[in-house]
Amino acid sequence: MSAEAGTRTTRITATPGGVGDTPLRPDGTLKVTGEFAYASDLWHDEMVWGATLRSPHPHARIAGIDITEALTLPGVFAVLTAADVPGENAFGLEHADQPVLASEFVRYEGEPVAIVAADHPETARRAAQRIRVDYEVLPAVTDPRRAMDADAPAVHRPGNLVRHLTLRRGNPDPKAPVVVSLDFEVGMQDQAFLGPESGLAVPGDDGGVDLYVATQWLHVDQRQICLALGLPPEKVRLTLAGVGGAFGGREDLSVHVHACLLALRTGKPVKMSYGREESFFGHVHRHPATMTYEFGAERDGTLVYAKANLLFDGGAYASSTAAVVGNGGTLGLGPYRFPSVAVDAYGVFTNNPPCGAMRGFGCVQAAFAHEALMDELADAVGVDRVEIRQRNGMREGDVNITGQVIDSAAPVAELLQIVRDLPMPPPLDPSDIRALPGAVGNTTHGEGVVRGVGYAIAYKNVGFSEGFDDYSTARVRLELTGGEPVATVHTAAAEVGQGLITVEQQICRTELGVERVVVHPKTTGVGSGGSTSASRQTYVTGGAVKAACESVRAVVLERAAALLGRSAGELRLDGEKLLGASGEVLLGLGDVLGTEAVEETVEWRHRPTHAIDPETGQGNAHVQFAFSAHRAVVDVDVELGLVKVVALDSAQDVGKAINPDAVVGQIHGGSAQGMGLALMEEMVVTDGHVRNPSFTDYLIPTILDMPPMQVQVLEYADPHAPYGVRGVGEPPTISSGPAVAAAVRAATGKALHRVPIRPEHITGT
Amino acid sequence: MDFLQPTSWQDALALRGERPDALPLAGGTDVMVDINFDRRRPGALLDLGRVPELREWGQDDGRIRLGAGVPYAGIIGNLGAQLPGLAMASRTVGSPQIRIRGTVGGNLGSASPAGDAHPPLLAAGAVVEVASAARGTREIPVAEFYTGVKRNALEPDELIAAVLIPAASGPQQFSKVGTRNAMVIAVSAFACALHPDRREIGTGIGSAAPTPRRAPEAETFLAGELDDAGLWDSRNALPEPLAAAFGERVAAAASPIDDVRGSAAYRLHSLSVMARRAITWAWNDLREAA
Numbered sequence A: 001m002s003a004e005a006g007t008r009t010t011r012i013t014a015t016p017g018g019v020g021d022t023p024l025r026p027d028g029t030l031k032v033t034g035e036f037a038y039a040s041d042l043w044h045d046e047m048v049w050g051a052t053l054r055s056p057h058p059h060a061r062i063a064g065i066d067i068t069e070a071l072t073l074p075g076v077f078a079v080l081t082a083a084d085v086p087g088e089n090a091f092g093l094e095h096a097d098q099p100v101l102a103s104e105f106v107r108y109e110g111e112p113v114a115i116v117a118a119d120h121p122e123t124a125r126r127a128a129q130r131i132r133v134d135y136e137v138l139p140a141v142t143d144p145r146r147a148m149d150a151d152a153p154a155v156h157r158p159g160n161l162v163r164h165l166t167l168r169r170g171n172p173d174p175k176a177p178v179v180v181s182l183d184f185e186v187g188m189q190d191q192a193f194l195g196p197e198s199g200l201a202v203p204g205d206d207g208g209v210d211l212y213v214a215t216q217w218l219h220v221d222q223r224q225i226c227l228a229l230g231l232p233p234e235k236v237r238l239t240l241a242g243v244g245g246a247f248g249g250r251e252d253l254s255v256h257v258h259a260c261l262l263a264l265r266t267g268k269p270v271k272m273s274y275g276r277e278e279s280f281f282g283h284v285h286r287h288p289a290t291m292t293y294e295f296g297a298e299r300d301g302t303l304v305y306a307k308a309n310l311l312f313d314g315g316a317y318a319s320s321t322a323a324v325v326g327n328g329g330t331l332g333l334g335p336y337r338f339p340s341v342a343v344d345a346y347g348v349f350t351n352n353p354p355c356g357a358m359r360g361f362g363c364v365q366a367a368f369a370h371e372a373l374m375d376e377l378a379d380a381v382g383v384d385r386v387e388i389r390q391r392n393g394m395r396e397g398d399v400n401i402t403g404q405v406i407d408s409a410a411p412v413a414e415l416l417q418i419v420r421d422l423p424m425p426p427p428l429d430p431s432d433i434r435a436l437p438g439a440v441g442n443t444t445h446g447e448g449v450v451r452g453v454g455y456a457i458a459y460k461n462v463g464f465s466e467g468f469d470d471y472s473t474a475r476v477r478l479e480l481t482g483g484e485p486v487a488t489v490h491t492a493a494a495e496v497g498q499g500l501i502t503v504e505q506q507i508c509r510t511e512l513g514v515e516r517v518v519v520h521p522k523t524t525g526v527g528s529g530g531s532t533s534a535s536r537q538t539y540v541t542g543g544a545v546k547a548a549c550e551s552v553r554a555v556v557l558e559r560a561a562a563l564l565g566r567s568a569g570e571l572r573l574d575g576e577k578l579l580g581a582s583g584e585v586l587l588g589l590g591d592v593l594g595t596e597a598v599e600e601t602v603e604w605r606h607r608p609t610h611a612i613d614p615e616t617g618q619g620n621a622h623v624q625f626a627f628s629a630h631r632a633v634v635d636v637d638v639e640l641g642l643v644k645v646v647a648l649d650s651a652q653d654v655g656k657a658i659n660p661d662a663v664v665g666q667i668h669g670g671s672a673q674g675m676g677l678a679l680m681e682e683m684v685v686t687d688g689h690v691r692n693p694s695f696t697d698y699l700i701p702t703i704l705d706m707p708p709m710q711v712q713v714l715e716y717a718d719p720h721a722p723y724g725v726r727g728v729g730e731p732p733t734i735s736s737g738p739a740v741a742a743a744v745r746a747a748t749g750k751a752l753h754r755v756p757i758r759p760e761h762i763t764g765t
Numbered sequence B: 001m002d003f004l005q006p007t008s009w010q011d012a013l014a015l016r017g018e019r020p021d022a023l024p025l026a027g028g029t030d031v032m033v034d035i036n037f038d039r040r041r042p043g044a045l046l047d048l049g050r051v052p053e054l055r056e057w058g059q060d061d062g063r064i065r066l067g068a069g070v071p072y073a074g075i076i077g078n079l080g081a082q083l084p085g086l087a088m089a090s091r092t093v094g095s096p097q098i099r100i101r102g103t104v105g106g107n108l109g110s111a112s113p114a115g116d117a118h119p120p121l122l123a124a125g126a127v128v129e130v131a132s133a134a135r136g137t138r139e140i141p142v143a144e145f146y147t148g149v150k151r152n153a154l155e156p157d158e159l160i161a162a163v164l165i166p167a168a169s170g171p172q173q174f175s176k177v178g179t180r181n182a183m184v185i186a187v188s189a190f191a192c193a194l195h196p197d198r199r200e201i202g203t204g205i206g207s208a209a210p211t212p213r214r215a216p217e218a219e220t221f222l223a224g225e226l227d228d229a230g231l232w233d234s235r236n237a238l239p240e241p242l243a244a245a246f247g248e249r250v251a252a253a254a255s256p257i258d259d260v261r262g263s264a265a266y267r268l269h270s271l272s273v274m275a276r277r278a279i280t281w282a283w284n285d286l287r288e289a290a
């Protein structure tokens, strides 16, 4: 933590294991020792296994399906197709446009067509292979730039446009003495979570179903499952199973409805687990983007205007494409002051794999473009690359490009200064080949290696935007167990590895002064916690837990006041004791609780956001902004095009670090994921076919690719947020990749307007 | 699927002869991937893990006889001095777990053009020792062992017993390009060996042709140039243009394709760079040793 930030931090009484402390995660030891039960470890007596048959074609009409051969395989209990979906054969996060099982058309390679339940996973897979599907292959649109052409095949009616966002501000015809522009392309990144999709559906006696599943938002799943099954919510009960990472890839449904359908049909518990290859077809990916940017500036580098055109390939179904376009459009110029702006952001349907949520959500793609162009502007006007960002960077009180006032800290200049001033890594040491580009590949002993340094700054909205009713629910119960006060916190907010359950415990400890806090399993037995995405859970579910604790505390104080014959206003709850005005101990918490628990449930909302104007894109679209900066230092073997990231240092304002260790962990992981996109992570899709659906060829960084990081955390409290928190998870993913790309450009002197940067882009071969 | 688990080399050969539908299983790092993906459904697995002879290695008339079942970790740990090229290649294979399970016999059995053991075996002039119960043992020069994409010269009733590799008489090098810094399948790879005793150069190319292959023209070109310039005797520095010309000839011997891992053009380019650098390092090592 940086000391100078302390003055603006909310001061919180130190409670051991409370807010601001770093208690052990309740799931930490289990995960490290391999004992944690992930969704893939789910088990039930008499359980059978589900498997999915998927389309081999990016676009085809289904002329017929013959399941006879599959049904006759011994061990098979059910084979279901679209005709067996009892409710509406449709799901989707924003629009229910995706069939549970394809009926007339398949629109992407890997689309589910039929499902099987059998006594063994292998039997189920083999049975799926025996299903005969008669496809009439149709022309596919796989180039997003062609998707809106008049003669392009329509993926959906009426056409292939998902959303077009227009944003206009200031002078409609701006002029500037210095103009720079570029085209930039970002490839398709995958979330590559380590725990593939998995769930277990158990049929209930009431004709309903209990689903245990790894997901990001139980209630939005429940809503979609109910629609497809034709069942009311009380008959579709969800419990979160152990989640092995999410990063947006579990916002859309995967095994959910399929497992429930098979369970209800067979009357048996049904488990479905994807392998790694199927996982690549079983969830949405980060949108590939094609972008054109133009910045106009004064000769001193002061920004005058920006024009930008962003095209996101949404793939075959809407998923969250519209919201990604919303983010790309409203935030896609970065944390800078632009008097005049014209942005057009498009999301289109193609027959490519569906794209949706992934950490950074529309801002990641844009940041590569705006940060590359800021460097080019700096060079064009002869100003230092960090300085030009500091001069044009947002400050608290500025108005962003949608006309929204930034009403809490916006320390752009400071964050950049911090990363610039951090110690530089030592110079190249050719004696250890692991430190060189190519590493143990033994491709250089120092020959051709050039060092480059790059900087980037980015910002991201926290929470759901554009008028979405974004809330979370928390139930907190305080009671005596074995003579000791214990708090139980129940939310439906998904723990996906980020540490939310620890944060929930910490908040209860701080608010109620009790040491023992039990986290109830995450279920739909309590109201919605909202999505574990948009860096929002510590803010929104944290806010709900805090509010529920406050309600519990108020009841406790009322009870104590009644017992003592005093007014509640004179009393305080601290360290499991009730204190009077001058701190004297009046009662133990246990005396107040007796045998009657106190339980309160609270629904908590952040400040409302608003839709943007459809013509100008103006409006208070977002509730909070989070800023982060990176400095990357790379060694590039310019002859072979191989890169070694030597340092990737970062500074981020988190408002208040509820759990400082977890904050730094998020920054480490997010930085690695952004670096991965800059250098290696790409799903290669040719003519609608995924060519590398495996970890053999979809490369994610290893420990030899990721340098140790220096991380500086600022804590400028946001006065509108609980404890002053600011979302943490996504910003590092946004600024790290552009910093790495900038460093590679600096080392090679090449424009490199596409990521991931492949060796051949550097060598020109 | 039957699971056959012989405990001696003789039994293994007998079973191999009896069960042409059996698939030999060494470390399983290729076999189990294929089975899990349902790419292969052999009638039986012939597990060689209990055959002690396959895990042995020793000296044999100036050659190292490396049992087909010796894992990469064993080569790195024990044979770095005698087989420096193979040991360097072994260090780049997969992850520690894969290096503990995976074997050179398995690499040869799979005969993938991307297999990392192949270039150093080619450069060293290794010989593959294969055997059958019916016909006994035969030796196949490794360059003749690779017959096509993922195909090799084994007869259906044969097993690989060992690889016979001349102990290094001079410096060896191995270089491998991948798009990340560890745990990566080669985009292209190159190995070279200096044989100062015979005044010859050995080469091996990986991931840049349907099979692993040598670059014979580059070998004779460089050996000849070294001869002409008296460099074998003088041990003077290797002239840069000569190293570069060698690199170009190595690239010329390749016939790569474009695939998801890299372009054909990049493979050619990277081969020429790796070959130029690697031969220079090897030559410098030779000079230092002198």
Ligand SMILES: Cc1cc2nc3c(=O)[nH]c(=O)nc-3n(C[C@H](O)[C@H](O)[C@H](O)COP(=O)(O)OP(=O)(O)OC[C@H]3O[C@@H](n4cnc5c(N)ncnc54)[C@H](O)[C@@H]3O)c2cc1C
Binding pocket: B023, B024, B025, B026, B027, B028, B029, B030, B031, B032, B033, B048, B068, B069, B092, B093, B094, B095, B098, B101, B102, B103, B104, B105, B106, B107, B108, B109, B110, B114, B115, B116, B117, B158, B159, B160, B161, B183, B184, B185, B186
């Ligand atoms: C995660 C991962 C990373 C990898 N990385 C690399 C890498 O970097 N470089 C690389 O080259 N490879 C890599 N591989 C592939 C694999 O590890 C190697 O090819 C290894 O050498 C195979 O050896 P094995 O003992 O596991 O063979 P197995 O899988 O047991 O067998 C492979 C083939 O050889 C046959 N076979 C085995 N032994 C004999 C014998 N004695 N006689 C006849 N046939 C035999 C088998 O029938 C089979 O066809 C990787 C694999 C994985 C899973």
